[in-house]
Amino acid sequence: MTFDYKPVQRDLAEAGYIADDALAMALCLMVGLRRPLLLEGEAGVGKTDVAKALAAALETRLIRLQCYEGLDANATIYEWNYQRQLLAIRAHERDAMPSDAIERHIFSEDYLLRRPLLEAISQPQSPVLLIDEIDRADEEFEAYLLEILSDFQITIPELGTIAARSIPHVILTSNGTRTLSDALRRRCLYSYVDFPDETKELAILHARLPNIDRQLARQIVRFVQMLRREELEKKPGIAETLDWASSLIGLDVRSIHGDSAAVQASLICLLKTQADLKSMPREVTARLIGKVA
Amino acid sequence: MPSGAASRMTGFMAHLRHNGFAVGPGETELVLSTLAANEFPDVSAARLGLKTMLSGDRVQWSRFDELFDTYWFKRGMRLAERATAKDSFRSHRPRPELWDEVLPPEEGSASSSRIERGPGEAEGPDGTSGSGKLIASTQDALMRIDLRSLVSPEDVAEAERIAERLARAMRYRLSRRRMPARRGDTIDLRRTIRRNLSRGGEPIELRRKHRPERPVRLVVLLDVSGSMKVYSRYFLSFVRGLVGQWLQAEAFLFHTRLVRVTDVLRERDASRTMGGLSLMTEGFGGGTRIAASLKHFNDRYAKEALNSRSVVIVMSDGYDTDPTEALTIELQRLKRRARRLVWLNPLLGWQDYAPVARAMAAALDYIDCFATAHSLASLAALEDELVRL
Numbered sequence: 001m002t003f004d005y006k007p008v009q010r011d012l013a014e015a016g017y018i019a020d021d022a023l024a025m026a027l028c029l030m031v032g033l034r035r036p037l038l039l040e041g042e043a044g045v046g047k048t049d050v051a052k053a054l055a056a057a058l059e060t061r062l063i064r065l066q067c068y069e070g071l072d073a074n075a076t077i078y079e080w081n082y083q084r085q086l087l088a089i090r091a092h093e094r095d096a097m098p099s100d101a102i103e104r105h106i107f108s109e110d111y112l113l114r115r116p117l118l119e120a121i122s123q124p125q126s127p128v129l130l131i132d133e134i135d136r137a138d139e140e141f142e143a144y145l146l147e148i149l150s151d152f153q154i155t156i157p158e159l160g161t162i163a164a165r166s167i168p169h170v171i172l173t174s175n176g177t178r179t180l181s182d183a184l185r186r187r188c189l190y191s192y193v194d195f196p197d198e199t200k201e202l203a204i205l206h207a208r209l210p211n212i213d214r215q216l217a218r219q220i221v222r223f224v225q226m227l228r229r230e231e232l233e234k235k236p237g238i239a240e241t242l243d244w245a246s247s248l249i250g251l252d253v254r255s256i257h258g259d260s261a262a263v264q265a266s267l268i269c270l271l272k273t274q275a276d277l278k279s280m281p282r283e284v285t286a287r288l289i290g291k292v293a
Numbered sequence: 294m295p296s297g298a299a300s301r302m303t304g305f306m307a308h309l310r311h312n313g314f315a316v317g318p319g320e321t322e323l324v325l326s327t328l329a330a331n332e333f334p335d336v337s338a339a340r341l342g343l344k345t346m347l348s349g350d351r352v353q354w355s356r357f358d359e360l361f362d363t364y365w366f367k368r369g370m371r372l373a374e375r376a377t378a379k380d381s382f383r384s385h386r387p388r389p390e391l392w393d394e395v396l397p398p399e400e401g402s403a404s405s406s407r408i409e410r411g412p413g414e415a416e417g418p419d420g421t422s423g424s425g426k427l428i429a430s431t432q433d434a435l436m437r438i439d440l441r442s443l444v445s446p447e448d449v450a451e452a453e454r455i456a457e458r459l460a461r462a463m464r465y466r467l468s469r470r471r472m473p474a475r476r477g478d479t480i481d482l483r484r485t486i487r488r489n490l491s492r493g494g495e496p497i498e499l500r501r502k503h504r505p506e507r508p509v510r511l512v513v514l515l516d517v518s519g520s521m522k523v524y525s526r527y528f529l530s531f532v533r534g535l536v537g538q539w540l541q542a543e544a545f546l547f548h549t550r551l552v553r554v555t556d557v558l559r560e561r562d563a564s565r566t567m568g569g570l571s572l573m574t575e576g577f578g579g580g581t582r583i584a585a586s587l588k589h590f591n592d593r594y595a596k597e598a599l600n601s602r603s604v605v606i607v608m609s610d611g612y613d614t615d616p617t618e619a620l621t622i623e624l625q626r627l628k629r630r631a632r633r634l635v636w637l638n639p640l641l642g643w644q645d646y647a648p649v650a651r652a653m654a655a656a657l658d659y660i661d662c663f664a665t666a667h668s669l670a671s672l673a674a675l676e677d678e679l680v681r682l
Contacts, residue, residue: 002332003342025341033327033346040351069601074483082482089494099493106494176351179597182315185349192354233626 003028008057017046017053018196018203026191027054036149036170038134038185041193044237047173050193051130054169061127063168065116067137073144077154079113107158121152121164129168135178142184149187198225201241208242212249219256220245222292227270230288232279236270244269256289263289299325308364314353320346452527455673456534477501509602511535511542512631514590516609518548518581521639528608531672533558543598547586553594584615587623591630599630606635608666611653624659634659637666637675 005024012019012027019027027050030037039047055062065076085106092102114122120129134142148154152164172188174180196204201221205212220241228235236244247266248256256263264285271277306321324346333339340361348354473481484500513532517525536542536558543555599605605627613620628634636656657663665671 002334003338004334005338005341006334021337022341022344025338026345029327029342029345032331033323037345080483080486082486085486086494093493099491102493103490176596178600182349186315186317186319189345190348190350190354191345192351 003032011057012053013207015053015056016207017049018200018207019050020196020200023050023191023193026189029189030171031169033189034167036172036188038172038174038188038190039193040174040176040190042195042235042237043175044239045193045195046238047193048130048132051128051171054171055128058128058169060125061123062130063116063120063127064130064132066132067134067141069136069138071137071141073141074115076115076141077117078115078156080107081111081113085111109159112159117148118154118162120168121154121166122162123166123168126166127168129170131170131172133175134172135174135176135180139181142181146184146187195228195235196238198222201225201238204238205241205245209245209249212245213254216248216253216255217245219292220248223256223288224270226288226291230279232271232276233273234276240270240272256292260286260289302328305364309347309360312356312360314347315349316347452530452672453534453537456531458673459535459676471502472505474501474503474505477503479503507602508541509604509632510600512598512603512605513542513544514587514605514607514609515544515546516548516581516583516607517546520581520610520612527672528666543594545590545594547583549582549585551586551589581609581613582615583609583611583613584619584623587620587627591623591626595627595630601632603631604633604635605631606637608637610638610640611656617655621655624656628659633661635662635664636660637664639666
């Protein structure tokens, strides 16, 4: 097998995602070696979107598990439908069904609620399993996840062990709000997703907004790139750039040198905290725009 | 794969390990088997592949290319590439000229006479100005002070005992997740049904669950600058007690820069701790840059160290050489991430003290608990205060 990432890059581009070499290589290895991939990076650099694009490129399902504090095994693997079970017990009692038959009946697949992890291993074709913001879940869940990621089988006491029909392509993302365990890091391939450089961001802008004026697109990207170098609390991500571009198009701005009031007003698309907005008064914006050729 | 290449690759793994990568036999095997069974179109693809397989976090990710080139292409000095956790040891910043008039010349600045002050003299001028105003110096004390001489065994024992009491006093916070419990507040349907199968599913024996208590996370920032000198010895053993007690605690020392000391403090042997500390805190007993230190903390550590269950304890007298606005901004950032902010100020123990230090006055808006801590006894008195947090 040849690990050539260029075709992967092309497939992703067709799905509307511009990946740099490192990320394309990481995805290539992830699919080739069947290992989970841990993606880290600032919010808004497109970690979640890469999973969507990959699912589209591989023509498979995307199963997403959003992590949050207090997430536990029941919410991620399976749960019995208790209300339905109770009703079934009542209903069958009247038919004088023997109790062991009832038991077999109510603990069958009909009463099983599949949660993302069980869903992911019971697909006929390998899906892309996106475990989003793993750093928000607690340590206990992380340990549990490790077990599933290594065995790809789940034991349900009432049904027995369910082995994976296909091994999913697992992508984990993290924003670094908590240090992840070394065990998890070692089990995974790793890639750090940085803010895109000017060329890449321009390509993204053209891919997402095909009708945008070339000149304006270049100005927007140049401005955002400079803005990221300012001391901001929350640096604008790619989604913010796209929002800003759409809003400028909507405001009928042809060039950011033109309507300074409209540009200043539309900065709320890029700067998402009050402190950041305050730190970019009209004069600073004008100075940055002045540097944009 | 030819055996020569395999041994070169093993050498590369050793090279990475030297530089702080957590790669073991498992990773070596992964790399060798991958390289044996697959092809990479060119060197840069192979490098990206290895980078993805072998790095584990952002720091390693950003250093990998350099290390790869050094090993395979002999670029750069190998020794210079060694992992150096040196960012906390940056060379001394030149002193602003402004201070030349009021401070002794740079070389002899840390003369012991200026530092070895008794508790009684502490409220006097900082050896710097005749106007009777307290001034924090911007200077690193160049002489390294051996912390061992500062701490007597009785003090250590006492401070650690108090820390232990406080640790217990601080409230636990409720978790969001529910766990099975004999006397829980809600019924655990899953276990109830399972339990009552033999009764045809009639829920006779109820299982319950509750929300368990989770420990708060503790972050201590201790000022070890010259003006805090006389108190540092108590505080340090106090902090050591807290960190040793508490699984989720982090400790930092700061003067003109900030150093993480959690791991050193966890060392069992007290004298080795102190030895390690005095190595790490070169410049201990010098000036204070609170805002800059807090900024370093906010930028580098806050995201990992703080969560919604965090209590931050700052121990400092608030004499800062940075501009007040800077401190306000950093405290605001800190407050946004932490649940509670406690400021322990030894000066508060003095009679008629009002927070006159500019920094302190600005800080008050963001502090949940502002308390005195000028002796071990006053630390012990904190218990009630902290219980209420």
